[in-house]
Amino acid sequence: MKKIIKDILLKRLDELNSSLPVQAPDFFEIEVPKKKEFGDFSTNIALVLSKSMKKNPREIATLIVSEFKNDLFSKIEIAGPGFINFFLNDSMVRKILEDRSENFDYFLSPKSENKKRIFIEYVSANPTGPLHVGHGRGACIGSSLSNILKELGHEIHQEFYINDAGSQIKNLGLSIILRAKELKGENVEYTKDCYMGEYITDIAREFMKKYDNLDISEYFINEASRFGKNLVLGWIKKDLEDFGVNFDNFQSELELFERGYVNECIKVMRNKGLIYEKDGALWFKSTDFLDDKDRVMVKENGEKTYFASDVAYHKLKFERDYDIYINIWGADHHGYVPRVKSAIKALGYDESKLKILMVQMVSLFRDGKPVTMSKRTGDFVTLREVLDEVGKEPMRFTFLTRKHDSPLDFDIELVKQKTSDNPVFYVQYMYARINSVFKVAEERGIKIPAKLSFNRLTLEEERELIKQILAFPDVLFDVEFFLEPHLLTYYLINLAQLFHSYYNAHRFINGNDIELTNCRLSLLFLLQKLIKKGLYLLGIETPERM
RNA sequence: GCGCCCGUAGCUCAGUAGGAUAGAGCAACAGACUUCUAAUCUGUGGGUCAGGGGUUCGAAUCCCUUCGGGCGCGCCA
Numbered sequence: 001m002k003k004i005i006k007d008i009l010l011k012r013l014d015e016l017n018s019s020l021p022v023q024a025p026d027f028f029e030i031e032v033p034k035k036k037e038f039g040d041f042s043t044n045i046a047l048v049l050s051k052s053m054k055k056n057p058r059e060i061a062t063l064i065v066s067e068f069k070n071d072l073f074s075k076i077e078i079a080g081p082g083f084i085n086f087f088l089n090d091s092m093v094r095k096i097l098e099d100r101s102e103n104f105d106y107f108l109s110p111k112s113e114n115k116k117r118i119f120i121e122y123v124s125a126n127p128t129g130p131l132h133v134g135h136g137r138g139a140c141i142g143s144s145l146s147n148i149l150k151e152l153g154h155e156i157h158q159e160f161y162i163n164d165a166g167s168q169i170k171n172l173g174l175s176i177i178l179r180a181k182e183l184k185g186e187n188v189e190y191t192k193d194c195y196m197g198e199y200i201t202d203i204a205r206e207f208m209k210k211y212d213n214l215d216i217s218e219y220f221i222n223e224a225s226r227f228g229k230n231l232v233l234g235w236i237k238k239d240l241e242d243f244g245v246n247f248d249n250f251q252s253e254l255e256l257f258e259r260g261y262v263n264e265c266i267k268v269m270r271n272k273g274l275i276y277e278k279d280g281a282l283w284f285k286s287t288d289f290l291d292d293k294d295r296v297m298v299k300e301n302g303e304k305t306y307f308a309s310d311v312a313y314h315k316l317k318f319e320r321d322y323d324i325y326i327n328i329w330g331a332d333h334h335g336y337v338p339r340v341k342s343a344i345k346a347l348g349y350d351e352s353k354l355k356i357l358m359v360q361m362v363s364l365f366r367d368g369k370p371v372t373m374s375k376r377t378g379d380f381v382t383l384r385e386v387l388d389e390v391g392k393e394p395m396r397f398t399f400l401t402r403k404h405d406s407p408l409d410f411d412i413e414l415v416k417q418k419t420s421d422n423p424v425f426y427v428q429y430m431y432a433r434i435n436s437v438f439k440v441a442e443e444r445g446i447k448i449p450a451k452l453s454f455n456r457l458t459l460e461e462e463r464e465l466i467k468q469i470l471a472f473p474d475v476l477f478d479v480e481f482f483l484e485p486h487l488l489t490y491y492l493i494n495l496a497q498l499f500h501s502y503y504n505a506h507r508f509i510n511g512n513d514i515e516l517t518n519c520r521l522s523l524l525f526l527l528q529k530l531i532k533k534g535l536y537l538l539g540i541e542t543p544e545r546m
Numbered sequence: 547g548c549g550c551c552c553g554u555a556g557c558u559c560a561g562u563a564g565g566a567u568a569g570a571g572c573a574a575c576a577g578a579c580u581u582c583u584a585a586u587c588u589g590u591g592g593g594u595c596a597g598g599g600g601u602u603c604g605a606a607u608c609c610c611u612u613c614g615g616g617c618g619c620g621c622c623a
Binding site for chain 2: 027029031033034035038042044047050056057079080081082083126128163165166167168169193279280281282283292293295296297298299300301303305306307310330331332333334335336337338358360361363368401402403405406407408409411414422423425426428429432433434436437438439440441444478481482484486487490493494497500501503504505507508509545546
């Protein structure tokens with residue numbers, strides 16, 4: 001809808017261009033004003049233009065508006081400092097809706113003008129323990145964003161990077177063996193790097209079924225590491241699946257080493273003169289780029305750092321030549337951004353193609369009190385625990401009603417409540433309610449008309465709902481632009497609000513006025529499809545009844 | 547100490563390439579079920595947008611600064 005108006009406006013500027021030097025600005029806004037008296041849409045184009053044209057914005061607005069006619073608008077006004085307000089012609093709006101309804105599935109799946117290949121990496125948790133709630137937040141944002149971008153016609157590759165190399169994996173193996181010994185009644189002393197969660201016991205039990213000799217040898221630690229990693233990875237994949245998150249690929253860090261990518265990468269950087277030796281270690285001169293400190297790639301003892309393999313991983317990503325790379329990271333990794341971007345730049349790639357979304361921490365509460373302990377794991381609350389307790393839908397919805405960079409307080413009891421405290425039910429209820437209207441209509445022998453019609457929908461509520469339906473593509477494009485899936489969530493809540501209000505104020509099925517009934521059922525039919533699509537994009541199901 | 551993020555109603559949060567009189571939900575209070583599902587709706591009250599300064603026609607939004615909170619600052623991953 002915004003696009004329609006924008007096109008009309010650009011065309012108008014074009015017309016003016018022949019007589020006056022008006023240049024279309026790079027960016028101007030078509031927005032829905034907060035106040036009804038300012039019309040259905042308004043633009044700040046005259047205000048934006050006034051800067052470059054050095055002219056009074058109202059004067060420019062007058063220029064644009066005078067003798068500007070279009071059937072879509074019943075009225076165009078200049079207001080305030082120079083806003084141009086558009087008042088829609090209701091019958092035209094209904095006509096547009098009718099037009100869109102003929103191919104509504106297509107309307108609900110608008111395509112972006114330039115299709116892009118997008119690589120999105122998220123979650124990427126260490127396979128040393130089950131996913132926790134914070135991972136769930138990133139998983140949710142990543143998967144919903146992927147769904148929406150895919151819907152817009154982009155080619156999406158979703159990847160999970162497994163940090164299965166390095167010391168933390170060895171620590172996992174050692175922890176498993178020590179726990180197994182302990183289970184056998186031996187006295188053991190854990191090192192401070194050991195993982196102490198209860199889940200280690202589960203792994204140790206499984207491990208003992210296969211191995212009875214528990215030496216703390218390099219060989220056994222490796223065995224235990226691999227064993228534990230695979231088990232944990234299985235949990236992680238299951239959790240993600242149950243959470244509605246699907247990846248195209250799980251990329252193993254270890255594999256990057258085994259295939260020689262990491263060595264290759266270091267060699268390339270060396271040849272480019274990006275690496276120097278100091279104190280027996282190899283350093284990447286990241287301060288030549290965007291970092292405030294140089295970074296070690298190969299330690300004095302010859303081991304590669306985590307950073308080294310991460311550079312190799314990003315090199316591999318960029319070799320695959322995507323248009324955009326999105327990384328969703330926990331906020332505790334923000335210090336890592338400059339060095340990764342430096343490496344990408346140093347390797348000759350365009351680091352601005354990499355967008356890193358920092359997802360802020362999740363703090364758990366129960367009835368307003370902070371939850372810091374978990375019986376099961378000793379030190380954190382797993383995604384699985386909360387998922388089992390509150391369910392996928394409320395959890396996803398809660399994560400998706402916040403923008404990614406604000407910290408989130410997650411109250412388990414609140415999210416569990418089946419009240420309007422919990423907007424997920426509010427939105428799902430809209431779907432279920434429409435469903436039941438259809439059911440009753442059918443019982444009374446009224447079917448959804450084969451040819452949808454809207455001409456009798458003249459109520460204020462109906463006008464609003466129609467406007468909102470037509471705004472759906474705008475919302476998806478906003479999500480694309482800002483990389484903020486929560487915009488869709490808020491849109492759906494708002495739509496449900498309009499609907500429930502409409503539902504309470506008016507009856508849809510009216511045996512005395514079949515024509516009107518048909519129009520209303522037509523509207524509900526579109527609304528139901530829309531809400532289903534919207535929730536689907538958020539990874540949330542639509543129950544037929546509630 | 548340095549860096550990043552956050553601070554909006556009692557609570558949880560929207561408000562995004564500067565725009566018009568600051569927005570929801572919850573909680574509080576007062577109402578609406580003989581009706582297509584009350585998991586709903588209608589109404590009322592509630593604000594120094596953390597404080598201060600600046601930029602300009604215009605700032606919750608941009609810049610500086612103070613305060614408060616979170617997170618980072620390894621040859622850990």
